Amino acid sequence: MLGSAEGRVWKFGDDIDTDQIIPAEYLVTPDMKVLAEHAFEKVRPEFAKEVRPGDMLVAGVNFGCGSSREHAPRALIGAGVSCVIAKSFARIFFRNSINIGLPLIEADIEADEGDTLRIDFSKGSVMNLSMGKMFVFRPYAGFLRSLIENGGLIPYTKARLAEEKRR
């Protein structure tokens, strides 16, 4: 998740729930690619067809509220989404994304549909190349940073299990 990313903006509003991200009737597989085919199907049917690898979502408050379905960040990863920037995230969606490697940025930035953003994750900056404006965010620190740098919860847990075995 550290390093940088550049991509095109899909703009969303407040309280985007996980039923919008991936409707419940498609929760019959954990496969990211299959889930991606139905991302935002009910609210933005063009998304799955037009999304390109590296695209970014920019949203308002409480992104990812509702169900605990990890299928939501999985569908976004499967669609090639490189980052979600929102004013705030619902907590289970936040944990799921961090744990499985979907980069999230909590920030209030200006961006229009289709703008191009360049993100520097370790410095904490978002450059809106279309507007020529720069925004800053607080980069992850401490436990969350190490969790992200080490590849998420699976490598973290493997390391802890190995340590606990040695003891």
Added chain:
Amino acid sequence: MGKTFAEKIFEKRSGEKVVPGQIVEASIDYVMANDVTAPPAFEAFEKLSAGPLRNKIVLIPDHYVPNKDVASASQAKRMRDFAMKWRLPNYFEVGAGGVCHQLMVESGFVAPGRLIVGADSHTCTYGALGAFSTGIGSTEAATVFARGKLWFKVPKTDRFVFSGRLRRHVFGKDLILRIIGDIGVDGALYKSMEVSGSTIESLDLSGRMTIANMAIEAGAKNLYIAPDEKVYSYLENRVRGRYKPVFPDNDAVYDKCYEYDASQIPPLVAEPCLPSNVRPASEIGAAIDQAYLGSCTNGRIEDLRAAARILKGKKIARGVRMIVVPASKAVFEQAMKEGLIKTFMDANAYVSGPTCGACLGGYMGVLAAGEVAISSTNRNFIGRMGHKDSKVYLANPAVVAASAIKGRIVDPSEVV
């Protein structure tokens, strides 16, 4: 300085002194997953190359069982195979189980002072019995299968105090809808909620479970209600193992405090498409196509009784269908004993065995374009119960039953 319930739980479970905002690793009593969230967890679990902590894992198929199609059948099979392969003692087969949160409580996994996680957002339900419980993702569940621990950010806590007697046809559902209507769907984001007061003390466990169940609809991490004699006597001859209640200190420090006079709260309805769009039922009047009674929110025997009292001797309006889904086998059996199932069938309601199906637009009650439902469930998001142009109104079981009779959303006092 005193500690909140959440702070005390995380001190106990991490062995560290904690303050809100701190990240700790805490030991978990039980981890639950359902047929939708378990398959991704199994995938993650395989990557850990570890054995499971067999007695901590509870697997409950409920979302798409009995299987709705071949894909869901494959998921349910995967779950069954995992349970058999590892000889997991706590797998609940179709016919022996029900909706996961109801079953977790009925089967004695939930008790005061326990720390329970579940790969389902409504895991927060167990706070009604004084447990700390919260929803997690599938990968997280997999790591708890292997290690029995998980990281948590210690939350700040908001306090909600209700005093006063409930009006007729007002239930736990209306109290939590009142809170969500006031603070919004992210009003308790990342936070712990403590709900107390004389109204809550006089409420039955079922009503308390409805309140805790919908904490996630305000964005909360968990909701806690202090355990009392009602909880202890319910757990007698039911609870697995021993337990030790945990209470917040009298001088605990809360982030925000809210006080309510419960006697001023009428039967409420959350209009589409957020649980925070709350108005009195008497002001709605919208025509309905479907009335749904069931779910982890309101599918208990107390909910069925409340609806049956209103439906007794009456018929559901022409052009409307009512679907009744008891939340567990035990609830279904009790409803049969009490004659409630007959009351529903006499009114022309459809009654099925337990499943989550319709609540999340999966099957067994999906809405067509333009259709409207009144539902005792927990979410009314866009397309939640079916087509994107269908609508869901959330309410208590009495409002659901009264609206089914009238064919439009009404306050139950209009019917009885």
